Amino acid sequence: MTITQNTSAPLVVVVGVTGNQGGSVVKALAESDKPYRIRGLTRDVTKPAARELAAGGVETVAVALTSDNAAGAREVFKGADIVFLVTNYWEHLDVNREVAEAKMIIDAAKAAGVKLFIWSGLESIIKVSNGKYPNVHHFNGKGEITEYGRASGIPFVNVQSGWYAINFWKLNGMKPKKVEDGTYVLALPVGPQTLLPVIDTPNDYGLFVREAIESPEFGAGSEVLTSGEDITIGDMISQLSEITGKKIVYSRISDEDFTTATGLPPSVALEVLESLKYHEECGYYAGKTTEASRRHLARPTRTWADFVKSTDWSSVLA
Ligand SMILES: NC(=O)c1ccc[n+]([C@@H]2O[C@H](COP(=O)([O-])OP(=O)(O)OC[C@H]3O[C@@H](n4cnc5c(N)ncnc54)[C@H](OP(=O)(O)O)[C@@H]3O)[C@@H](O)[C@H]2O)c1
Structure with missing residues (x-):
């Protein structure tokens, strides 16, 4: 890992740093030849994943990003140039909570003067399907958060996550x-x-976040559609x-x-x-293609076949 502590480097605050997407963001920024400082947020800095990140140069900070902790959120975003946010619907299955927490986090980042807010969104399926499929809350909530982020005035990029190969x-x-x-x-x-934008998330999702930060084709107002292979x-x-x-x-x-x-x-x-x-x-991305989002990546993504070859299937295909 080449993560710097030099204060001249931009400070990237990564929410969900111990998880699939946040961990991938750290990996991709550490691979870059541009220097970054990284502050990784977790509720438990003593867990093994957090300790490993700290050993690699990430400043790990404990915070629970819940709606009643706006003060805590403002504190951890102090000095941040860039914030990456992923929310974890599956931990609680409560879309109102997911949306409320994300809005609180966007507001806190805006108050801290963050220059680029990168959000891991998804399409609003209820809207795209004209109400035919109203119950896909983990997509619909993220669509609502995207609208809020765009309207908030903070420089905002939506780096939508593809379908996890590990599913x-x-x-x-x-x-x-x-x-x-x-x-x-x-x-x-x-x-x-049925076509899916399949992605080996821990390995490749962060590449697209890096692209959103480093490539002039993206940046505030843009959307990035991630995929290892469609x-x-x-x-x-x-x-x-x-x-x-x-x-x-x-x-x-x-x-x-x-x-x-x-x-x-x-x-x-x-x-x-x-x-x-x-x-x-x-279509996963409502008919939009991933081609433009893949054009400025720093390295190739893993295909489905690459993922299959690098995975131990013995527990599934026993
Ligand atoms: N499966 C798919 O195909 C797919 C596709 C697109 C999008 N998604 C979306 O991906 C999201 C999950 O992302 P992931 O896979 O990266 O999750 P993950 O690996 O389970 O990690 C979740 C991360 O969020 C952090 N976190 C959760 N609640 C928090 C809170 N209140 N305060 C601070 N940190 C908190 C956790 O930190 P600690 O536990 O360390 O505190 C952890 O780092 C879901 O919302 C899902 O809808 C999934």
């Missing part, structure tokens, strides 16, 4: 399942032609099968069967179901 390895209902003859089936309620679910499964040597087939199942198979609480299963249907019908 196919970690999430219930998204993993291939073993069937009686010893082969595997990935069963989802959409067609195999690939159909059918092609992902064929490649997974070919690379691992396991027979894996794709199967389209009914909405009802998918909902049951996830094993998730009904409201969460509905959210996942609607998001998949939306990706199939409207």
Whole structure:
């Protein structure tokens, strides 16, 4: 890691530094030949991920970014040139809380005079689908936060996150399942032609944040659409099968069967179901392509095949 402590370098404050996206931002900025100071925020500076970052030169600071802690937020943004924000809907499943906390953070960063605010947003699916899919709260809330950030007057960039490659390895209902003859089936309620901007988030998401900071094509007011590779679910499964040597087939199942198979609480299963249907019908990025966002990256991203090759599938394809 080459993170500087020199006060002439811009200070980047990273929310969610111990997580997939925030950690990736640190990795990408440390790879840059431009110097950065990095302040990483976590609720627990003693956790292993925070200790590792501190050992690499990140100033780790403990703060809980909750709506009742605006004073704490203002304090940790003092002196910041750039702020990166990701919110974690899945920790609490409360979209009102996600939106309220993000608004508080944007206000605090603005009060601190931050010059560039980089937000990890998503599309508002309820809006893009004209109300057809109203329950994808982790997208809709982030769409609302994007609107608030843009209207706030703070220099604001939306670096939307693609579909995590690890979803196919970690999430219930998204993993291939073993069937009686010893082969595997990935069963989802959409067609195999459904296209996803798949990204190896810890490795590559931060590259796009670095691009937003360093490339004159981006910056305040812009939008960056992240993706390691835009690939159909059918092609992902064929490649997974070919690379691992396991027979894996794709199967389209009914909405009802998918909902049951996830094993998730009904409201969460509905959210996942609607998001998949939306990706199939409207496109993950509402029909916008990722090509322009990939043009000024400092290094190539990992493809789905690269991710598959670098991942231990033994627990999934047991
Ligand atoms: N899965 C996908 O395909 C996908 C695609 C696009 C977007 N997303 C979005 O990605 C988001 C999750 O990002 P991630 O994967 O980077 O999460 P993650 O790996 O679970 O990390 C969450 C980070 O947020 C920090 N954090 C959470 N609440 C906090 C609070 N109140 N105050 C301070 N820090 C707090 C955590 O810090 P500590 O725990 O260290 O305190 C941690 O560093 C979700 O909102 C999801 O909707 C996911």
